[in-house]
Amino acid sequence: MDWHFPTFTDVLEARRRIAPYLRPTPLYGYPALNEGTGAEVLVKHENHQPVGAFKVRGGVNLIAQLDDDERARGVVTASTGNHGQSIAFAARLFGVAATICVPGRTRSRSPRCVVSAPASCSTGATSTTPESTALCSPSGTAFGTCTPATSPI
Numbered sequence: 668m669d670w671h672f673p674t675f676t677d678v679l680e681a682r683r684r685i686a687p688y689l690r691p692t693p694l695y696g697y698p699a700l701n702e703g704t705g706a707e708v709l710v711k712h713e714n715h716q717p718v719g720a721f722k723v724r725g726g727v728n729l730i731a732q733l734d735d736d737e738r739a740r741g742v743v744t745a746s747t748g749n750h751g752q753s754i755a756f757a758a759r760l761f762g763v764a765a766t767i768c769v770p771g772r773t774r775s776r777s778p779r780c781v782v783s784a785p786a787s788c789s790t791g792a793t794s795t796t797p798e799s800t801a802l803c804s805p806s807g808t809a810f811g812t813c814t815p816a817t818s819p820i
Contacts, residue, residue, distance in 0.1 A: 681728045688727050688760060692716060718752040726753030730761050738763045745770065 673681075694709040701707050713721045730742070741764030744754050751767040758765035 681724070684731050685724055685727045688731075689716060689724060692721070718749065718756050720749040720753070722749045722753040723756055724753075726750070726755075726757035727760065730754070730757035730763055733761075733763065741765060743768065 693712050693715055695712060696707065696709050700710070713719070716723045730738075733742075738761065742754060742758060743766045744751060745768040746752075746754070747770055751769065755765050755767055757763075
């Protein structure tokens, strides 16, 4: 994949790309919140998405753009939670093997959340450790493919 700073056209293409897989996030208004702020406030409930977070859009958008060769090699990422869940969800959706590296020092619930998705998990590794890089070497998977800093949109 060729990475660049997203344009408005990229955003529209991502919207089209993820639409078959993710429903729009509901917006709800709450009278007490409006009264307390003196304005109309709409709360976007990302918890209604499959992994409970907005990052699922980036995961689906990213994996959907992989070519057949990249999909066959699989993906590897490091995450303490939502990003890993996003990649695991999208990988399952598209039949792509995924390895999620969960740092050893993280909130106690995060590794369980990531592992609950159908993906392998390597605890104690981070994106800067030799362990994570080594996971990529045998299969030719590029570690940077799915890091939060390089995920499109």
